[in-house]
Amino acid sequence: MDMKIVVLGAGAVGLTIAAKLSRVADVHAVARKRHADAVRERGLLMTGIWGEGAYRFSCSEDLPDAWLDADYYIITAKSTDTEAVCRQFAGAIRGREVVSLQNGIGNEEIIGRFTDRVIGGMIITGFEWRGDASVHVSVEAAPMKLGRFPSGMDDAVGRLADLIGEAGIRVEATGGIRSDLWSKTLYNCALNPLGAVTNVPYGALTDPHAWAIVTAIVREAYQVVEAEGVTLPWETAEAYLEYLRTTQLPATATHHSSMLQDLTLGRRTEIDFLNGAVADLGRRHGIDVPYNTCITELIHFREQL
Numbered sequence: 241m242d243m244k245i246v247v248l249g250a251g252a253v254g255l256t257i258a259a260k261l262s263r264v265a266d267v268h269a270v271a272r273k274r275h276a277d278a279v280r281e282r283g284l285l286m287t288g289i290w291g292e293g294a295y296r297f298s299c300s301e302d303l304p305d306a307w308l309d310a311d312y313y314i315i316t317a318k319s320t321d322t323e324a325v326c327r328q329f330a331g332a333i334r335g336r337e338v339v340s341l342q343n344g345i346g347n348e349e350i351i352g353r354f355t356d357r358v359i360g361g362m363i364i365t366g367f368e369w370r371g372d373a374s375v376h377v378s379v380e381a382a383p384m385k386l387g388r389f390p391s392g393m394d395d396a397v398g399r400l401a402d403l404i405g406e407a408g409i410r411v412e413a414t415g416g417i418r419s420d421l422w423s424k425t426l427y428n429c430a431l432n433p434l435g436a437v438t439n440v441p442y443g444a445l446t447d448p449h450a451w452a453i454v455t456a457i458v459r460e461a462y463q464v465v466e467a468e469g470v471t472l473p474w475e476t477a478e479a480y481l482e483y484l485r486t487t488q489l490p491a492t493a494t495h496h497s498s499m500l501q502d503l504t505l506g507r508r509t510e511i512d513f514l515n516g517a518v519a520d521l522g523r524r525h526g527i528d529v530p531y532n533t534c535i536t537e538l539i540h541f542r543e544q545l
């Protein structure tokens with residue numbers, strides 16, 4: 241029997257993941273009405289580096305009873321909606337395997353209040369809206385990572401990674417997902433808010449003036465990660481900055497920060513799960529975090545304009 245997967249809060253990331261998984265599993269996506277209607281009418285339209293085509297799968301605004309026995313629930317809402325999604329589907333996800341495939345620090349902890357089976361996910365692939373239920377997959381800097389949260393590996397993680405791999409998505413299972421989540425958060429903290437307030441593609445942030453700010457943000461964040469007891473693949477902030485400049489940035493140089501789009505559309509941004517989380521944790525650990533505090537306040541100011 242095929243595995244049953246439910247994607248909760250399916251937008252650009254979630255609908256695309258649902259589409260790919262629909263080729264190897266039974267999939268239902270919970271999405272907003274206009275996307276759900278479009279998926280039902282003509283499928284999810286995908287273009288870009290993950291292939292082209294129309295993908296049909298079950299999609300609606302709610303969770304039909306037939307999906308209450310899903311093997312995995314994957315949350316792909318913005319971090320600002322994690323708590324609300326968990327509350328709305330609390331009955332379904334209690335005691336179930338729930339995966340966060342979101343940016344930032346704090347989602348897994350929120351989900352952990354609703355189920356004791358939390359899987360952390362890190363994805364560094366670009367998904368851009370091209371219309372209702374129409375997504376362009378633009379860039380990919382590394383394989384997806386999946387791991388039991390806060391740490392460890394087990395069969396449930398391995399089975400999901402195998403399934404996602406079968407669907408044609410590059411993925412690796414890991415025993416240390418917090419390290420991957422923090423690695424991605426460093427990248428987002430460095431680029432997302434600065435790219436949003438300056439309205440430039442990420443590649444432009446290597447300019448020396450912008451890079452000085454990126455450097456300060458990353459140095460503060462690095463101290464916080466160390467204080468949190470998380471080991472990153474790079475020994476120092478300087479080593480990460482070199483990786484960011486020479487490997488991650490070239491792979492996503494043309495990308496515009498999605499935070500800018502959130503600001504333009506008058507939506508709340510994920511800043512409190514990124515630089516805001518770094519600033520909060522920094523204060524708790526007695527670490528000076530002026531750059532992360534400043535950029536967080538700046539984004540909150542812009543959110544209100």
Ligand SMILES: NC(=O)C1=CN([C@@H]2O[C@H](COP(=O)(O)OP(=O)(O)OC[C@H]3O[C@@H](n4cnc5c(N)ncnc54)[C@H](O)[C@@H]3O)[C@@H](O)[C@H]2O)C=CC1
Binds near residue numbers: 253270
């Ligand atoms: N778009 C991208 O390229 C990438 C995004 N991410 C992260 O992935 C997460 C999702 O990002 P996107 O897909 O871009 O966001 P999105 O805004 O396109 O998708 C989230 C969707 O969930 C819907 N939603 C929220 N609550 C819901 C509910 N209760 N019922 C039904 N639908 C609900 C929203 O209306 C929205 O359509 C974020 O944490 C983001 O930072 C990570 C890597 C790349």
Ligand SMILES: CC(C)(CO)C(=O)C(=O)O
Binds near residue numbers: 366498
């Ligand atoms: C889209 C991409 C690859 C680059 O910014 C990303 O992963 C993110 O913004 O979180």
